[in-house]
Amino acid sequence: MAHDDRKRRFELLALPHLDAAFNLARWLAGNSADAEDVVQDAYLRAYRYFDSFHGGEFRVWLLSIVRNCFLDWVKDNRSGRLLFQPEPAGEADDMLWSERPRDPESLLLDSIDSQTLEQLMLRLPIEYREVLLLREVEDLSYKEIAVIVNTPLGTTMSRLARARLALRKLWLDAHPSEPAHGL
Amino acid sequence: MACDRSATLPALLADGAFRQPRRFLAERHVGRCPDCAMALDERHAAKTMLRTKLPFHRAPPGLAARIGAALPRETPPVVARRRGLSQTFAGGLASGTIGALAGVAATLLAVLPLGAPDAAVQGAIDSHIRSLMADHLTDVATSDQHTVKPWLSARLDVSPPVRDMADLGFPLVGGRLDYVAGHKGAAVVYRHAKHVINVFAWAAPGSDTGFAERAHQGFNVVSWRRGGIAYCAVSDLEPDQLAAFARLASGPAS
Ligand SMILES: [Zn+2]
Numbered sequence: 001m002a003h004d005d006r007k008r009r010f011e012l013l014a015l016p017h018l019d020a021a022f023n024l025a026r027w028l029a030g031n032s033a034d035a036e037d038v039v040q041d042a043y044l045r046a047y048r049y050f051d052s053f054h055g056g057e058f059r060v061w062l063l064s065i066v067r068n069c070f071l072d073w074v075k076d077n078r079s080g081r082l083l084f085q086p087e088p089a090g091e092a093d094d095m096l097w098s099e100r101p102r103d104p105e106s107l108l109l110d111s112i113d114s115q116t117l118e119q120l121m122l123r124l125p126i127e128y129r130e131v132l133l134l135r136e137v138e139d140l141s142y143k144e145i146a147v148i149v150n151t152p153l154g155t156t157m158s159r160l161a162r163a164r165l166a167l168r169k170l171w172l173d174a175h176p177s178e179p180a181h182g183l
Numbered sequence: 184m185a186c187d188r189s190a191t192l193p194a195l196l197a198d199g200a201f202r203q204p205r206r207f208l209a210e211r212h213v214g215r216c217p218d219c220a221m222a223l224d225e226r227h228a229a230k231t232m233l234r235t236k237l238p239f240h241r242a243p244p245g246l247a248a249r250i251g252a253a254l255p256r257e258t259p260p261v262v263a264r265r266r267g268l269s270q271t272f273a274g275g276l277a278s279g280t281i282g283a284l285a286g287v288a289a290t291l292l293a294v295l296p297l298g299a300p301d302a303a304v305q306g307a308i309d310s311h312i313r314s315l316m317a318d319h320l321t322d323v324a325t326s327d328q329h330t331v332k333p334w335l336s337a338r339l340d341v342s343p344p345v346r347d348m349a350d351l352g353f354p355l356v357g358g359r360l361d362y363v364a365g366h367k368g369a370a371v372v373y374r375h376a377k378h379v380i381n382v383f384a385w386a387a388p389g390s391d392t393g394f395a396e397r398a399h400q401g402f403n404v405v406s407w408r409r410g411g412i413a414y415c416a417v418s419d420l421e422p423d424q425l426a427a428f429a430r431l432a433s434g435p436a437s
Contacts, residue, residue: 007254015247022242036246043250103221104228114236121237135198136233142200143401146419152377153401153419154315161194164229 010050014043017059020138021066027133028070028126034077042069057144064148067130107168108175120170128163135160186218191313193223197230200312205305304397304404306364307415311381311402314361320372320379321357331358335369341412343384344434345371353380353428363415375428380418382432387413394429396422405429 021042025035042065046053053061121129127149134145146156195201196209213219314320323334328345335358336342347355356372361383368385388411397404403422406415407429416429 010254011251015250018242018247018250019239022246023240026240032240032243035240036243039242039246040250040253044253047254102225104225107225107228109228109232112232112236114238117232117236118238132233133237136230137237137239141401142198146401154312154379155377157312158315161191164194168229 006050007047010047013058014046014062017062018043020059021062023137024063024066024130024133025070027121027129028067029073030122034073038070038073039066041073042066045069059138060140060144060147063134063138064150067148067150107172109171111175112171116174120167120174123170124163124166127159128166131156131160132163132167186216188212189216189218189222193219193226195312197223197226205309302364303366303413303415304399304406306362306366307381307383307404307406307417308399308402310361310363310370310383311379311417314359314370314372314381315379320359322359324357326355326357328355331355331371334358335360335371339367339369341369341384341386343369343371343382343412343414344432346432346434348373348431351431352376353431366413371432373428373432375418375420375424378418378420380416380420380425380428382429383415383417384412386411394426394433396426398422407433409433 018039021039022035025038025042026032029035029038042062045068046062046065049065121132124132130149131145134140134148135142140148142153142157142160145160146153149156151159192209193213196206196213201209213223323331325331326347326349328347332342332345335345338360345355345358349355353373353375356374356379358372359370361368361370361381363383363385366385366387368383371382371384373380373382387408389408391410392408394405394407397406402417402419403425404415404417405425405428406413408414414429414433416425416432418425418428420428
């Protein structure tokens, strides 16, 4: 009985976030089959450790487990693959300060299609991709993102700023618009 | 030259990182600053683009059912947590995960005791964020306290203690001039592992106080007043570590 209760409670909390969990895993792993394995593993782990969830935002707790499962999956399946690269500091720092804000229309953002955008995202380092997803798609706060990617808040914030600039740069390089100098 | 706040303020605003009254002040600045207004437009346009055009991969049909069927086989770890955890669940939870999970609970708790922070605490947090996002931590970058202290006192009417505490795990990074809630003052910068600590100091006549600890917007703040100088130490360091640090930093320069 108690066991069924626990399962019910878990499903009520966890299943509404299945799409979010899968989307994150899919963007990290790069294909659906692996993403499914990662998500299933994550849900079983979350269930096992359900008692250690002490309130707060369940989605944040769950997504951090998804991410950890993904890291373990990489360890098991792709040993040697360099996944998380060190922060590319120098170049991005210069970029951060030489960038001028631009009229969004001149960036031709409207003309981008989903497929191109997906390609650009996949060219970003994975640690950029995940903070962009968590912020722009999942709409999580800096603090919540920092918890999920297990990184100090300040580092998370500057990583997000760099991720945005890197995506912007990829886009502008592919589609130079009117005043494209300075990039 | 573009407004030097345009690289950070519009993003913070669009990301909902400001609370009142900072939000109001930020919006007022954007209302008056064409650079920041344009950067905010760009931020909104980019967010809309990502939200509408980035493929969202929904869970395949059947996954929920498969998970549901697998759950009853999973039993909670009724055994007390011991060192053998990762062995107990062979191929299961890596020890790093446990740390991360405990971290989730701890960090969520740490930001709970909220209340409206006063202007100085909020101002110190804003300046801390600005220094991190702008990658402008120091005007004078050196771990030599005998360089930082005279550099600051030559430019300010306060002379806060500056001491390299590398031996205690808090190496001095440098110093800079900064503003906290309208007060011109010094920021003395330290590090602890990957965490940056800003100690803000400005002239504030009045009697000495004890150490007051706050948590706000995910940052921890310890403030105190000594010798006519108000101090605010801000970091994402754990509260008790920052409290210990503040007591060390407030000591007389050696
Ligand atoms: Zn501005």
